[in-house]
Amino acid sequence: MNKIYLDYAATTPLHPEVLNAMLPYFSTEFGNPSSVHRFGQRADNAVETAREMIAALLSCHPHEVIFTSCGSESDNLALRGAAWAARVQRGAKHILISPVEHHAVSQTAEQLATLFGFVLEYLPVDEYGRVNPADVARLLREDTAIVSVIHANNEIGTINPIAEIGDICHARGVIFHSDSVQGAAHLPISVSALNVDLLSLGAHKFYGPKGVGALYVREGTRLHPSQTGGSQEFGLRAGTQNVPYIVGMAEAFNLAQSHQAAHQAQLSALRDHLIGTVLEEIPNVKLTGHPVERLPNHASFVFEGVDGNQLLAMLDVEGFACSSGSACKTGNPEPSGVLTALGLPRNWGLGSLRVTLGHDTTPEGVKSFLAVLPQLVERSRKINQG
Amino acid sequence: MSNQERRTFLKCAAPRKTMTKVVVAMSGGVDSSVTAALLKAQGYEVIGMMMRLWSEPGSEAENRCCTIDAMNLARRMAAQLDIPFYAVDAKDVFRSTVVQYFIDGYAEGITPNPCLLCNRRIRWEFLLQRALALGAEFMATGHYARLRTRDGEPATEAGLPSSVIGRIELLKAIDTHKDQSYVLHVLQQDQLNHALFPLGEYTKPEVRQMAREFGLPVAERADSQDLCFLGNGTYSDFLIRNIPDIAQSGPILNTADEELGRHNGLAFYTIGQRRGLGIAAPQPLYVVRKDIAHNALIVGKLEELGQNELHAHSVNWVAGAPPAGPIRAEIKIRYKARSAWGTVTPLKDGRAHIQFDENLRDITPGQAAVFYDGEICLGGGIIE
Numbered sequence: 001m002n003k004i005y006l007d008y009a010a011t012t013p014l015h016p017e018v019l020n021a022m023l024p025y026f027s028t029e030f031g032n033p034s035s036v037h038r039f040g041q042r043a044d045n046a047v048e049t050a051r052e053m054i055a056a057l058l059s060c061h062p063h064e065v066i067f068t069s070c071g072s073e074s075d076n077l078a079l080r081g082a083a084w085a086a087r088v089q090r091g092a093k094h095i096l097i098s099p100v101e102h103h104a105v106s107q108t109a110e111q112l113a114t115l116f117g118f119v120l121e122y123l124p125v126d127e128y129g130r131v132n133p134a135d136v137a138r139l140l141r142e143d144t145a146i147v148s149v150i151h152a153n154n155e156i157g158t159i160n161p162i163a164e165i166g167d168i169c170h171a172r173g174v175i176f177h178s179d180s181v182q183g184a185a186h187l188p189i190s191v192s193a194l195n196v197d198l199l200s201l202g203a204h205k206f207y208g209p210k211g212v213g214a215l216y217v218r219e220g221t222r223l224h225p226s227q228t229g230g231s232q233e234f235g236l237r238a239g240t241q242n243v244p245y246i247v248g249m250a251e252a253f254n255l256a257q258s259h260q261a262a263h264q265a266q267l268s269a270l271r272d273h274l275i276g277t278v279l280e281e282i283p284n285v286k287l288t289g290h291p292v293e294r295l296p297n298h299a300s301f302v303f304e305g306v307d308g309n310q311l312l313a314m315l316d317v318e319g320f321a322c323s324s325g326s327a328c329k330t331g332n333p334e335p336s337g338v339l340t341a342l343g344l345p346r347n348w349g350l351g352s353l354r355v356t357l358g359h360d361t362t363p364e365g366v367k368s369f370l371a372v373l374p375q376l377v378e379r380s381r382k383i384n385q386g
Numbered sequence: 387m388s389n390q391e392r393r394t395f396l397k398c399a400a401p402r403k404t405m406t407k408v409v410v411a412m413s414g415g416v417d418s419s420v421t422a423a424l425l426k427a428q429g430y431e432v433i434g435m436m437m438r439l440w441s442e443p444g445s446e447a448e449n450r451c452c453t454i455d456a457m458n459l460a461r462r463m464a465a466q467l468d469i470p471f472y473a474v475d476a477k478d479v480f481r482s483t484v485v486q487y488f489i490d491g492y493a494e495g496i497t498p499n500p501c502l503l504c505n506r507r508i509r510w511e512f513l514l515q516r517a518l519a520l521g522a523e524f525m526a527t528g529h530y531a532r533l534r535t536r537d538g539e540p541a542t543e544a545g546l547p548s549s550v551i552g553r554i555e556l557l558k559a560i561d562t563h564k565d566q567s568y569v570l571h572v573l574q575q576d577q578l579n580h581a582l583f584p585l586g587e588y589t590k591p592e593v594r595q596m597a598r599e600f601g602l603p604v605a606e607r608a609d610s611q612d613l614c615f616l617g618n619g620t621y622s623d624f625l626i627r628n629i630p631d632i633a634q635s636g637p638i639l640n641t642a643d644e645e646l647g648r649h650n651g652l653a654f655y656t657i658g659q660r661r662g663l664g665i666a667a668p669q670p671l672y673v674v675r676k677d678i679a680h681n682a683l684i685v686g687k688l689e690e691l692g693q694n695e696l697h698a699h700s701v702n703w704v705a706g707a708p709p710a711g712p713i714r715a716e717i718k719i720r721y722k723a724r725s726a727w728g729t730v731t732p733l734k735d736g737r738a739h740i741q742f743d744e745n746l747r748d749i750t751p752g753q754a755a756v757f758y759d760g761e762i763c764l765g766g767g768i769i770e
Contacts, residue, residue, distance in 0.1 A: 307475070309472070309473065309474070309475060310474070310516060310519070312472075313435075313470075313472035313474075313520060314519065314520055316470060316472070317407075317433065317470065317520050317521060333475050379519050380519070383515050383516060383519050
């Protein structure tokens with residue numbers, strides 16, 4: 001059976017050009033970038049070239065790009081590093097985040113609160129999961145260490161007004177972080193336009209390899225490293241750099257950003273067709289996330305009275321790989337915190353479906369998906385009633 | 387067919403022309419893993435499913451996505467067999483039916499068998515519905531039992547359409563030590579029409595051998611024993627936590643109504659029990675019965691123990707209807723009990739009267755009495 005992959009927000013396949021760029025660094029170019037000799041110099045050159053490529057795409061200085069092992073690590077380093085530094089520097093202890101953050105942000109912030117004495121406060125969001133910049137202005141405190149608001153949400157695709165929030169934070173001298181692991185794969189990313197001090201990226205969302213990410217750190221932003229033991233990455237992230245993956249990340253980010261406008265136009269047309277058809281043909285369905293301010297490849301829904309995991313299983317058997325806001329490989333679903341933050345009741349929140357499009361998505365694939373979805377939703381509803 | 391021939395056949399069987407979908411209810415154990423491997427080798431399109439069942443809060447990992455080893459193991463087994471695997475959340479329905487039944491039963495003073503209700507309501511109703519919704523024609527489990535159509539064909543190969551009612555017989559497994567027809571006696575024809583029990587044809591050592599031959603890393607895994615939702619604790623700890631008044635001390639009386647000692651809660655004793663009574667007596671004493679109304683535990687000598695009749699309620703007849711009148715049958719009053727001959731008389735309202743040919747020592751209200759005609763499991767009911 002032809003399997004159709006519609007879960008590009010979970011991960012993407014490696015772009016063949018990216019793989020080619022990586023391959024030499026697994027074999028002949030195996031040096032440690034920190035070594036004195038030529039092997040090391042060549043590896044170091046590869047890492048620094050990658051850093052320059054990414055910096056150019058972000059419109060920042062190369063020394064503002066820190067390579068990490070993934071987007072989650074970038075989030076961890078940003079939150080923990082900035083919170084610790086702000087406390088040491090000026091006794092700050094307040095952390096302000098949105099309720100629709102990726103767990104890499106929210107659980108790090110929760111740990112900072114429970115183990116390290118920080119005070120964690122959540123911003124309100126509207127029915128689309130968007131933060132209102134005025135709320136940031138209202139809730140900022142003298143002792144706020146860091147504000148973190150996700151750029152584009154992974155579950156519901158909503159894009160936040162990052163630049164406006166950044167303005168407010170900067171006017172008050174507070175560090176502003178945004179998780180752009182989803183956003184950077186699809187949106188134009190300029191750190192000066194976005195007004196951020198810290199920005200998290202992960203390569204595998206834009207056809208790069210899993211296991212590598214980056215954190216943009218604006219010059220002058222004080223961070224304490226959470227991984228110590230070496231001077232790599234300007235002392236902010238100890239450990240020998242993962243040279244082939246860093247090379248792959250730069251190559252992939254270059255491809256993604258170079259073709260960003262074309263991909264956005266192509267994907268959003270397919271997305272809009274998909275969303276329109278689902279809303280028209282299936283009763284008791286809601287689009288989750290913002291109708292316009294959303295990722296171009298991202299469609300997400302909740303269906304009343306549907307078991308989301310069961311729907312995913314049915315779709316998988318029919319050959320469609322999708323995701324949900326309560327996805328769990330071990331069958332212990334709870335409506336996600338994000339869907340709960342939107343104010344959805346449990347019997348809606350458990351019936352979530354996320355369909356995310358990508359390079360290999362065709363109009364025919366979307367059409368065949370739309371041909372089976374209504375009956376599967378119907379079937380799932382029947383079982384749950386019985 | 388010898389077992390060796392059967393295995394060869396299974397491994398060499400040509401793939402079916404149209405792939406029949408079968409859901410295998412997996413557990414991460416040897417039996418369900420071999421079940422999946424066997425059916426795949428037979429040419430079925432196999433889908434693994436596993437239910438996430440309720441366990442007492444605190445006895446499961448805190449992680450929202452449970453880290454329970456069995457679930458991960460089953461998922462890995464499925465990946466090794468290259469079959470899809472889906473977890474199904476059954477926590478709420480399991481808690482509200484099976485666990486509640488267990489708690490209510492003990493609170494009433496009986497000794498319920500929650501596995502029976504789980505088979506009827508959870509595995510062969512809740513999960514079967516979800517298997518059929520995935521487009522499966524059958525659901526298979528790793529139970530040791532066999533199915534046969536009344537004309538003698540093995541039901542597994544006949545692939546009967548669901549319109550054929552009352553035609554499938556439930557038989558004991560080839561391996562009589564492992565036979566699980568006792569817990570399957572609750573199944574009805576519409577469920578059996580979708581059921582496959584491939585392991586009923588094999589002995590447990592053969593199944594372990596097949597697991598090795600299939601390269602399944604669970605081949606040496608120990609069989610599960612206790613009730614799944616109890617975790618590491620004992621059932622008495624569970625009852626104490628969940629039933630406020632369960633540990634109510636009361637008198638231990640002999641059959642002449644003389645108090646010999648104190649018990650610490652009727653639920654913690656079973657009929658026929660000898661050890662752990664804490665009474666010094668010239669000869670061994672056994673739990674003869676429980677007087678729920680007076681919270682008294684009645685003990686007696688071996689010869690005072692036992693009855694030769696019982697009534698059962700909620701009787702299920704596998705064939706779909708009770709026999710016209712009394713029948714002779716072999717009866718098992720517990721999963722591991724030896725069969726005893728007796729006469730089963732169907733009564734009104736799904737009840738039955740069973741007259742045994744001999745005295746039985748441990749007839750326990752709440753357990754099932756299951757009737758057999760040779761290897762055929764006729765049905766059974768709950769001992770009153």
